[in-house]
Amino acid sequence: NKEGKLGKQREDDVVVVSKSSHTYGEELANSTFCGVFPGDGWSGRMEDSILHGCIPVIVQDGVYSAYENVFNLESFGVRISEDEIPNMIRILRNISDAEIETKLSNVRKIFPRFLYRDSVMLEAARQKKLHGVVEDWAVQFSQIHGDDVFATLMQILHYKLHNDKWRQEFLYRKEKNFGVPPNC
Structure with a gap:
């Protein structure tokens, strides 16, 4: 913090870095x-x-x-x-x-939910098409399974769309047209 409280703690196995590092x-x-x-x-x-x-x-x-x-x-x-x-x-x-x-x-x-896996895989496919080679990083990314950050965000938004309190109140005010399709 601004008072340097963390920096005053010294332990051999604790690393505190206060500036950017190449590693x-x-x-x-x-x-x-x-x-x-x-x-x-x-x-x-x-x-x-x-x-x-x-x-x-x-x-x-x-x-x-x-x-x-x-x-x-x-x-x-x-x-x-x-x-x-x-x-x-x-x-x-x-x-x-x-x-x-x-x-x-x-x-x-x-881990996969914090990674833009699908975007990286699209780039890998593009590079394979252009250069005819599958790079090592693309092979490693292809082995990662599960929903990535984009899928996670869509799941969160879908949940909010159907479960947020504002949505429930919105559904009860059918006399007004807010421009949202009824199946949303």
Whole structure:
């Protein structure tokens, strides 16, 4: 935070980086926990954590991270209040090895939902058509299964369309034409 509370904590096995790094992805991929801290506007730190296979540690009071209100955060991540920053290392060390393994397993399960897999596969098909070669990254992406971020967003919007309270109130006011087809 602005008072440097996190930076004052020193442990040999804890890495706190305050500036950009050329090895950012590697540092995340080699970490068990990854911070999801406030940034300049919306940040992709939650996505970075999930896509690099580490447990997201959200420290953003009053701000939801991506899908936090959709998925069960406790099953794959940790939320720590900003007031608890001085105790963060202790809090994370108190998480049992079994719980860490469960969270990491769940991170791997939801991984595709944070990835634009289908878009990448379309690009792979385009490159194969142009160059006649399937690149290694395309083979790796083709082995990822499950709904990607776009499918997840469509599922969320579909759910909201049929379950949000505003929608229920809207259906009762049939005397007005709001331009929404009746089968929506």
